[in-house]
Amino acid sequence: MSYTYEQMARRINGRSDMSIYLTHLTRRTDTQSEVDTLLQIIKEQVIRGSNGSGYIIGEDRAACFQDAPLHGISQNIIHENQYRKELGSKLRYDACGVSFSKQYVYLLGGRPCVYEKKEVAKKILPPEEWWRIVNFDMSDPLNIVDWTHEREWRVKGDFIFHHGYATVLLPHNSQYREFIDKVDKETLKALQGLVVLSRTI
Secondary structure, three states: OOOOHHHHHHHHHOOOOOOOEEEEEOOOOOOOOHHHHHHHHHHHOEEOOEOOOOOOOOOOOEEEEEOOOHHHHHHHHHHHHHHHHHHOOOOOOOOOEEEEEHHHHHHOOOEEOEEEOHHHHHHHOOHHHHHHEEEOEOOOOOOOEOOHHHOEEEEEOOEEOOHHHOEEEEOOHHHHHHHHHHOOHHHHHHOOEEEEOOOOO
16 A cells, blocks of 8 residues: 655654654764764765675675664664674764655665675675675574664665755764854755754763
């Protein structure tokens, strides 16, 4: 059974565990803060796809998004920091990012990821679709691989967007002020919106 976009929005708005938006989170690098990374994305109007050196399977690059409401995004950020400290893993993302409507991402090629053991998923999907695979394996209680809390979507290659569809996410007031001070004011006017997640994150 199909339904209209307005009916879908009403259904999602009545749920605390769902969102009509998809969120890409940035991270700091050795040469850039997370705010500067976000500013570069906004200036260039493109999210560069990650390659196989990270979590993308196959030869294609892909831009990654999380399908979660803002409180879920905040919980994932907190979890990421706790998980990284516990296991000593590399930083995957910070609390800065940009959100787009799910329909907008879909129309630009975005699709939900396929959670499965990667060797099983490779038999299901053709190689040109392997960028959608997220390794998932709960068979060994001492070696669980489970990223389903992110409910990930991906876009093959780079994600090129218009400012009017982008809502910027910032973790707290100080980074909000940094972003406002640095961003081009015409670009700021063109953005769909800006959200500060917390005063304390």
